[in-house]
Amino acid sequence: MKSGKIIILGSGPAGCTAGIYAARAGLEPLLISGPVQGGQLTKTAAIENWPGEKSVSGFDLMDKLMDHAKSLGVNFISDSIVSADLSERPFTLKSENETYRADTIIIATGANPKWLGIPSEEKFRGNGVSACATCDGFFYRDQNTAVIGGGNTALSDALYLANLAKHVYLVHRRDEFRAEQTLTDRIHEKVQEGKITLVLNAGVTEILGDEMSGVSGVRVSFKDGSTKELPVTGVFVAIGHIPNSTLFEGMLEMDHGIIKTGNSCYRTGTSIPGVFAAGDVQDPVYRQAITSAGTGCMAAQDAARYLKEAGAI
Known part of the structure; x- marks a missing residue:
């Protein structure tokens, strides 16, 4: 003892x-x-x-x-x-x-942090995939980024990155956010300014890239069965x-x-x-x-x- x-x-x-x-x-x-x-x-x-x-x-x-x-x-x-x-x-x-x-x-x-649980996420963790926008967002200044999630953290991360990144894709599996209304309103303001694109009713199924260059994009799958690739170099997982x-x-x-x-x-x-x-x-x-x-x-x-x-x- x-x-x-x-x-x-x-x-x-x-x-x-x-x-x-x-x-x-x-x-x-x-x-x-x-x-x-x-x-x-x-x-x-x-x-x-x-x-x-x-x-x-x-x-x-x-x-x-x-x-x-x-x-x-x-x-x-x-x-x-x-x-x-x-x-x-x-x-x-x-x-x-x-x-x-x-x-x-x-x-x-x-x-x-909670992660998406897909194999490519683990592959690029620390090399384009992060769970902390305020920690790592600076590295993606003037680049395209994606934020995954629909709660307060995800929307706050997207707003934070919108002041650093070239563009932010906000990917959420539902068509409505679970965040505070003030955050949601600010997100829509950034959408109107062309800084953020909403990708709703969609989930990330694969993170694209190679080990030398890091992340080059994400593949998302929509509820209607269609898919789309988003050209990003940074992926921020904000699902809790x-x-x-x-x-x-x-x-x-x-x-x-x-x-x-x-x-x-x-x-x-x-x-x-x-x-x-x-x-x-x-x-x-x-x-x-x-x-x-x-x-x-x-x-x-x-x-x-x-x-x-x-x-x-």
């Missing part, structure tokens, strides 16, 4: 930043990295919106963050938690081979995200898998005192590396204050 004052779940920007601040507060944090050390960001080829870095690969950025955390004494443990007991303190977490206990927990397990919160279902208050925070005097506090959440697992809106890091900082400070007020430190 391993125990400590604080356990951090997740090793992405939120988890590593939480570890840095927790270590500086003298909490000697245990950080359980999960299946991918460094989180999903390690799979991003280039990041150009991290302050102070004009361009850095996700792998290199997370390597720096993890090295910083380790230099302060954060104990990284390569393990995956399979069960949790939050009914009493100290809280108990179990993996296949180990039991962990802590007075506080910071959940920074992130969220995974899946928060990595399944482990805590039935324990913590959630909204469609997003862990609710701010339920107490602690901004990152969850519905159980002493349990905090940071990053994409509690953020359905921004989902940026920098905002995740910011909430990681907040969660560590909240946890330190909670422990002090509880007389644990």
Whole structure:
């Protein structure tokens, strides 16, 4: 059994930043990295919106963050938690081979984007296919792009890209959007301006291109059986995200898998005192590396204050 004052779940920007601040507060944090050390960001080829870095690969950025955390004494443990007991303190977490206990927990397990599930999508992921327009849209300035989806995220991505790209095709499987009316109205304004083309009642069946040049187009299939190829070099999949919160279902208050925070005097506090959440697992809106890091900082400070007020430190 391993125990400590604080356990951090997740090793992405939120988890590593939480570890840095927790270590500086003298909490000697245990950080359980999960299946991918460094989180999903390690799979991003280039990041150009991290302050102070004009361009850095996700792998290199997370390597720096993890090295910083380790230099302060954060104990990284390569393990995956399979069960949790939050009914009493100290809280108990179990993996296949180990039991962990802590007075506080910071959940920074992130969220995974939903994908289309077609073979060519995996082939071009990171080479023309992305799930983050605000992360990667800059690379497609003055090029034709496609956004797949019909909710708030898809329409927001299409509007964002309309200010960068030469043209945006918005592909949706229905004839009506599921987004807020204000977003829908702005989309139609861009359609009138000739910046966006709506491709409705259609789904992407294949992403076209080659490994050397990347994406050259998408093939869409309409409900009437017809098909069409759209000439694009960037494809942005915006059909939703899946928060990595399944482990805590039935324990913590959630909204469609997003862990609710701010339920107490602690901004990152969850519905159980002493349990905090940071990053994409509690953020359905921004989902940026920098905002995740910011909430990681907040969660560590909240946890330190909670422990002090509880007389644990």
